[in-house]
Amino acid sequence: TAGITQAPTSQILAAGRSMTLRCTQDMRHNAMYWYRQDLGLGLRLIHYSNTAGTTGNVEVPDGYSVSRANTDDFPLTLASAVPSQTSVYFCASSLTSGGADTQYFGPGTRLTVL
Amino acid sequence: GQNIDQPTEMTATEGAIVQINCTYQTSGFNGLFWYQQHAGEAPTFLSYNVLDGLEEKGRFSSFLSRSKGYSYLLLKELQMKDSASYLCAVSSNDYKLSFGAGTTVTVRA
Numbered sequence: 001t002a003g004i005t006q007a008p009t010s011q012i013l014a015a016g017r018s019m020t021l022r023c024t025q026d027m028r029h030n031a032m033y034w035y036r037q038d039l040g041l042g043l044r045l046i047h048y049s050n051t052a053g054t055t056g057n058v059e060v061p062d063g064y065s066v067s068r069a070n071t072d073d074f075p076l077t078l079a080s081a082v083p084s085q086t087s088v089y090f091c092a093s094s095l096t097s098g099g100a101d102t103q104y105f106g107p108g109t110r111l112t113v114l
Numbered sequence: 115g116q117n118i119d120q121p122t123e124m125t126a127t128e129g130a131i132v133q134i135n136c137t138y139q140t141s142g143f144n145g146l147f148w149y150q151q152h153a154g155e156a157p158t159f160l161s162y163n164v165l166d167g168l169e170e171k172g173r174f175s176s177f178l179s180r181s182k183g184y185s186y187l188l189l190k191e192l193q194m195k196d197s198a199s200y201l202c203a204v205s206s207n208d209y210k211l212s213f214g215a216g217t218t219v220t221v222r223a
Contacts (some may be wrong), residue, residue: 043211
C-alpha cells in the first residue's frame with residue numbers, strides 16, 4: 001500500500017519564487033499535518049487539517065498556506081520563498097485529530113531556498 | 115508553550131540496553147508517543163502511553179509517569195539497525211503533537 005506520499009523528493013528554489021509541496025494519502029484519514037524539521041529543533045507543526053474543508057495553523061505559519069479540498073490531498077504552498085524556509089518538510093496523517101491517534105509520516109521533501 | 119526535553123546523543127554497544135529519557139511540561143496531556151527516525155527517512159511510530167506504567171513491545175518498552183512529567187524508552191538487545199534518532203512527542207490540550215528535538219542513538223559493534 002502507498003500510505004502517504006510527498007513530491008518532490010527534493011528541490012532547490014530561488015528566493016522570492018513560489019512553490020507547492022504535494023502530499024497525498026490513501027488511508028482515508030481525516031486529519032493531515034505539515035511539519036518542518038530543522039537540525040536541533042525537532043519537528044515543528046506548520047499547518048493542520050482536522051477534516052476535508054477545514055485548516056488551521058499552530059507554530060510557524062508565516063509564509064505558508066494550505067488547502068484541503070478533499071480527504072486525500074493536503075498541499076503546502078510557499079508564496080514567496082525565503083532562505084529561512086530551507087528545511088525538510090514532512091506531511092503526516094492520522095485517522096482523526098484526537099490525541100490518541102498515531103500520526104503516519106510521508107518520506108519528506110528536502111527544500112533549499114537560495 | 116510546550117517544553118519537551120530529551121538528551122541529544124547516546125552511544126551504546128551492540129547487545130546492550132539503552133534508556134532514553136524524556137521530560138515534558140505541556141498544557142494538558144493526552145498521551146505520549148515515541149517515534150524512530152533513521153537518517154534521511156520519515157519518523158515511524160514505536161509506542162504510545164496515556165496511562166502510568168510500562169508498555170512492552172518486543173525489544174522496546176516505554177514507561178510513563180504523568181505526575182512527574184516523565185517518560186523513557188528502553189531499547190534492549192541493541193542491534194546495529196537500532197542506530198537512529200528517537201523522538202518523544204506529547205499530545206496536549208489541543209490534541210496536537212509537540213516533539214522533542216530527538217535523541218541520536220549510535221550502536222557500536
